[in-house]
Amino acid sequence: MIRDLILKNRSCRRFYSEIIIELDTLRELVDLARLSASAGNAQPLKYILSCNPKKNALIFPYLAWTGYLNDWSGPYEEERPSAYIIILGDTEIKQSFGCDHGIASQSILLGATEKDLGGCIIGSIQREELRKALRIPSRYEILLVLALGKPKETVVIETVGPTGDIKYWRDSKGIHHVPKRALDEIIVDES
Numbered sequence: 001m002i003r004d005l006i007l008k009n010r011s012c013r014r015f016y017s018e019i020i021i022e023l024d025t026l027r028e029l030v031d032l033a034r035l036s037a038s039a040g041n042a043q044p045l046k047y048i049l050s051c052n053p054k055k056n057a058l059i060f061p062y063l064a065w066t067g068y069l070n071d072w073s074g075p076y077e078e079e080r081p082s083a084y085i086i087i088l089g090d091t092e093i094k095q096s097f098g099c100d101h102g103i104a105s106q107s108i109l110l111g112a113t114e115k116d117l118g119g120c121i122i123g124s125i126q127r128e129e130l131r132k133a134l135r136i137p138s139r140y141e142i143l144l145v146l147a148l149g150k151p152k153e154t155v156v157i158e159t160v161g162p163t164g165d166i167k168y169w170r171d172s173k174g175i176h177h178v179p180k181r182a183l184d185e186i187i188v189d190e191s
């Protein structure tokens with residue numbers, strides 16, 4: 001079950017933007033993050049939720065999509081995410097956030113996948129521009145943006161080939177291919 005969910009939980013960057021995501025759904029997903037592990041149980045993460053078109057339009061311009069696809073700079077208007085969850089670090093609780101936001105992201109995305117939604121973690125963000133656009137107070141560090149929606153693309157996993165190339169790529173039918181290293185390559189010691 002968990003393997004199936006993890007296999008299904010692929011980074012997705014094109015969505016049916018006409019399919020809306022309710023605020024209650026975003027709150028449910030953040031609740032999964034709330035229940036997840038946090039270093040020292042400090043729980044320094046805070047969240048901004050967006051599922052309305054006007055707010056979504058303020059967020060989108062400051063996100064970078066697919067570093068490896070040179071001929072695609074991001075989804076057209078009709079294929080943009082229906083919602084976003086912005087993960088913030090509250091510097092009044094902690095100055096550094098370790099891997100809490102990675103764990104939170106995975107909890108949220110697995111929850112979204114279980115609901116037949118999909119998304120993408122975006123770390124490449126024009127942070128100061130986004131801060132201004134949403135008037136995010138300086139006490140919050142902008143850590144990650146999760147783009148969410150009903151997936152409109154097919155993503156397949158394959159094994160990294162002999163050249164060792166890990167770059168994801170898109171074929172002529174628009175199918176997105178993601179090479180993953182083989183299990184034997186990543187286990188450095190076992191007994």
Ligand SMILES: Cc1cc2nc3c(=O)[nH]c(=O)nc-3n(C[C@H](O)[C@H](O)[C@H](O)COP(=O)(O)O)c2cc1C
Nearest residue numbers: 009010011064065066067120121122123124168178
């Ligand atoms: C911390 C982190 C930051 C990421 N930032 C971006 C990003 O800025 N833009 C983007 O299109 N994808 C981003 N991704 C998605 C990765 O490109 C994606 O996870 C990778 O290609 C593997 O695909 P998969 O998630 O389907 O396994 C990010 C992923 C992680 C974990």
